[in-house]
Amino acid sequence: MYLAEVKLSNIVKKQYSYKLKSYSSGFTSLIFIQMIAILFSFNGSSMMGGGSETFSYDVKYFTGSMILVFTMLWAFIVGILITTKAYRNDDYSFVTNQAASQYSNILFLLSACAFAGVTAFLSTHLFQLIAVFVLKDHSFMMQQLTVGEMLKGLCASYLYIFLLASIGYFAGMLIQFNRAFVFILPVVIFGLLILEGVVTGESTMLFKTGIFFGDETSFVLFAIKVIGVSSLFYAAASFLLRQMEVKA
Amino acid sequence: MLLNLNSLTPIYIQIADWLENEILNASINVDEKIYSQYQLAEMFNINPATAAKGLNILADEQVLYKKRGLGMFVSSGAREIILEKRKNQKLSGMVKELAMEAVQLNVGEDELVTLIKDMHRKIKEDMK
Amino acid sequence: MNVVSCQGVMKRYGRGNALRNLSFTLAENSITGLIGRNGAGKTTLLSIIAGLQKQTSGEVRVFSENPFNNLKVSANTIFIHGNMTFPAAMTLSELLQTAGSFYHNWNNQLAERLLEYFSLDPSQNHNNLSKGMKSTFNMIVGLAARCPLTIFDEPTSGMDAGVRKDFYRALLKDYIASPRTIILSSHLLNEVEDILEDILLIKEGEKCLHMTVEDMKEYAIGISGPAAAVESWIAEREIIHQQTAGVNGTYAVVRNVFSEEGLERARLQGLEMTPVSADSLCMYLTSKTKGGIDHVFS
Amino acid sequence: MIIVTFLIPIILIAGIMSVVMLLFKSGQRRGFNLGGKMKWILGGYTVILLIAAMLSAVILPAKLTSGKTYSTEQIEQIQDEETRVFDEAMNGKYDPGQTAFNKKKSWSLPFSERTLTVSAPSISVFVEHTDHSKDGSIEAVYYTGKFIIERIDVTDKSNPIELSLAGSDLSVNNPIPTEVNMGLFQAGFAFSQFSDGTGGMSFDSEATFGLGFVYLKVPAGVEVKGDVTYVN
Known part of the structure; x- marks a missing residue:
């Protein structure tokens, strides 16, 4: 009897390309979400006005943040969804083991987030193009970025999106591990936020978590933070995955 | 031929019987290669192991002989062995059943012999 | 060489035991039928062999390796089962192409011709x-993969009679063309028995019988006749099944340990001896009581 | 109150989540048969976005209000310079070579009276006497400092003052009020986080309205009355 010898890396590669094909419909939701985000962006994120007797002005800020935040949410949900049984079991219709599933999932998320990051960036331009034609009475100005800032920003967007995907993946795995986490997770998170708000008068927990990443002005440190935290989530997810079986 | 899968006779016996018939009616001659277990399995839609069992019965009875790596072939005395076996086993078995049935039906010895003689004559005439 | 070997395998789900102390080995290049009633533990056993689940205790070896989470076992095994899922976004031809990239022995020509047929x-x-049609497609994948260990769990559910017949024929022909170790689970033995070599019968997670189909056909004998005569005949014998037949009649199934002469004498006493088909034997062996459904009403 | 502020993002997130899940799942499990078309949809989307990005790179610069941007330090410098020039002028010393204020509009008015009465309720007027050769006309120039909103120079948007001469009365009136609607495209937070100066999540919302003044060149013999400051 001849037995095929397989290498993990080889199977990971095959699982990865299989996932790219099979999850492709998930990208329709990305298109949809980015369209919605473009609509929301028209609202302008903040408005301020003022002036003297003879000169008054009204400034609306149109940022790409809305599109980025929506895309991050999308990544979060995709992270959760690929841990669900239906998707997890698709792997086992062909050759795999837990390690191959896990690595190919991470690879898939890495590439899906790259696509999401690039389209989010491009969507911002689409929005600006539409805005100058729709809001004719406005004079538009643009915050000018150097090429370096642009590249850093693009990478940072990607890291933000990937961070959310990693969190989603871990949360999803937790839910798969025990269904009760569907209720426990939101209750604990929002419960803590509200409790903190009631006890101390202000809710800074989420904000503090935000500034851990958001206030980091060194790009290298930011990248290290994101990669480190994501790796932690994947390690935890893989620990959970090891406890699970596939039900035929 | 179709196998009678619901018959009381095991499938491998039916296979062996069928092969014997093939030898008797000279479809396969002495020193010719007989069907392999896989050919039989395909022909009758049965597991090759079952087919092999049928072949092995004939090999044990020396109707067939094995050539290493080539398969099974019909022995020179195959016909005689088969005929002898059928006479001994099949015929005497059938006669036994016939006699038992005759006893149950209260058919006398002479009457039974006459019945057999008539039937024998009739079949012989039909075959001509 | 044994492709599969199980030693004292037990699987617990919550409080219940799906498998208890199961031990058997499957030889290379054979078709084994895994027979048992619904809930006997067939799917659990196959999942463990395919490496999808882990036994609670005992030892399982597939290709001499522990199958759970084992890439080598996964690459050389295909497990076709009812809950098998394929991504909806992919077309059948894309799926076949993907399967081809995963399985070393994949026979694409066979897959395409079966698809067309x-x-x-x-x-x-x-x-x-x-x-x-899903079952049919899954079956095509299972055949074309030509894995050294091919497992079909209730492969024909939902197929119509014609397709079932074609499937078993295709399975046999492809087995002959490319011999491998096949496990075929079913609760309908008569449908598959011709192409099987061995039967592994399990009941409530335990092994009941493991022998060749031909041996199984001679394993038991049915005796029918007047109740008193049958009763006296089967006294102190291993009774597998017993039921009333007609007026004052009894039909009993016992282990076939009789000599030719013994049977002869029984016949002369007016008892009728009949062989018991493998299918019926499995049914009797796996039923809860010796009297079957009648037991409920007696 | 806290609960209400939490509720809005929660509802929003829940809404988005359900939409994505619905689309994702329907694509996966039901007959939302995209399959091979997916490639085209995704490819098409990417192409549309790429074209949009290229168009915006071509069209936007023309559509944008061309304005100079200043850094915070530059704005401070500009303000300091304006104050310095203005203060010096108030003290009677105007530097004609100054660059802090720009000429916005100038007038040349025929004038033959001996006295000029200037009424300027809300703007400073500096007066310089020229020699007799320039008799018969008054030169008036409106200078304005920089209007800076969001570090962007919008001086061009402001209107000049109204100036009218009737007999010997020169009245300086406020400009027609200007109203500017501005849209400011900011890169997302991921971009501003690593760009210099501004921090990731804070806004820099400062507006500077430059001072303005009228500079009059009056022939030597003319007496100027009103709230004016003589220079040089």
Whole structure:
């Protein structure tokens, strides 16, 4: 009897390309979400006005943040969804083991987030193009970025999106591990936020978590933070995955 | 031929019987290669192991002989062995059943012999 | 060489035991039928062999390795089962192509010809298939993969009679063309018994019988006749099944340990001896009581 | 109150989540038969976005209000310079070579009276006497400092003052009020986080309205009355 010898890396590669094909419909939701985000962006994120007797002005800020935040949410949900049984079991219709599933999932998320990051960036331009034609009475100005800032920003967007995907993946795995986490997770998170708000008068927990990443002005440190935290989530997810079986 | 899968006779016996018939009616001659277990399995839609069992019965009875790596072939005395076996086993078995049935039906010895003689004559005439 | 070997395998789900102390070995290049009633633990056993689940205790070896989470076992095993899922976004031909990239021995020509024979449109999505067509497609994948260990768990559910017949024929022909170790689970033995070599019968997670189909056909004998005569005849024998037949009649199934002469004498006493088909034997062996459903009403 | 502020993002997130899940799942499990078309949809989307990005790179610069941007330090410098020039002028010393204020509009008015009465309720007027050769006309120039909103120079948007001469009365009136609607495209937070100066999540919302003044060149013999400051 001849037995095929397989290498993990080889199977990971095959699982990865299989996932790219099979999850492709998930990208329709990305298109949809980015369209919605473009609509929301028209609202302008903040408005301020003022002036003297003879000169008054009204400034609306149109940022790409809305599109980025929506895309991050999308990544979060995709992270959760690929841990669900239906998707997890698709792997086992062909050759795999837990390690191959896990690595190919991470690879898939890495590439899906790259696509999401690039389209989010491009969507911002689409929005600006539409805005100058729709809001004719406005004079538009643009915050000018150097090429370096642009590249850093693009990478940072990607890291933000990937961070959310990693969190989603871990949360999803937790839910798969025990269904009760569907209720426990939101209750604990929002419960803590509200409790903190009631006890101390202000809710800074989420904000503090935000500034851990958001206030980091060194790009290298930011990248290290994101990669480190994501790796932690994947390690935890893989620990959970090891406890699970596939039900035929 | 179709196998009678619901018959009381095991499938491998039916296979062996069928092969014997093939030898008797000279479809396969002495020193010719007989069907392999896989050919039989395909022909009758049965597991090759079952087919092999049928072949092995004939090999044990020396109707067939094995050539290493080539398969099974019909022995020179195959016909005689088969005929002898059928006479001994099949015929005497059938006669036994016939006699038992005759006893149950209260058919006398002479009457039974006459019945057999008539039937024998009739079949012989039909075959001509 | 043994492809599969199980030693004292137990699987616990919550409080119940799906498998208890199961030990057997499967030889290379054979077709084994895994027979048992619904809930006997067939799927659990196959999942463990395929490496999808882990036994609670005992030892399982597939290709001399522990199958759970084992890439080598996964690459050389294909497990076709009812809960098998394929991504809806992919067409059948894409799925076949993907399967081909995963399985070393994949026979694409066979897959495509079977697809055509069973009138499955290659550009269709797996999702839009009916239950029977899904089973047919899964079966095609299982055959074309030509894995050294091929496992089919209730492969014909939802298929119509014609397709079932074709499937078993295709399985046999491809087995002959490319011998491998096949496990075929079913609760309908008579449908598959011709192509099987061995039967592994399990009941409530335990091994009941493991022998060749031909041996199984001679394993037991049915005796029918007047109740008193049958009763006296089967006294102190291993009774597998017993039921009333007609007026004052009894039909009993016992282990076939009689000599020719013994049977002869029984016949003379007016008892009728009949062989018991493998299918019926399995049914009797796996029923809860010796009297079957009648037991409930007595 | 806290609960209400939490509720809005929660509802929003829940809404988005359900939409994505619905689309994702319907694509996966039901007959939302995208399959091979997916490639085209995704490819098409990417192409549309790429074209949009290229168009915006071509069209936007023309559509944008061309304005100079200043850094915070530059704005401070500009303000300091304006104050310095203005203060010096108030003290009677105007530097004609100054660059802090720009000429916005100038007038040349025929004038033959001996006295000029200037009424300027809300703007400073500096007066310089020229020699007799320039008799018969008054030169008036409106200078304005920089209007800076969001570090962007919008001086061009402001209107000049109204100036009218009737007999010997020169009245300086406020400009027609200007109303500017501005849209400011900011890169997302991921971009501003690593760009210099501004921090990731804070806004820099400062507006500077430059001072303005009228500079009059009056022939030597003319007496100027009103709230004016003589220079040089």
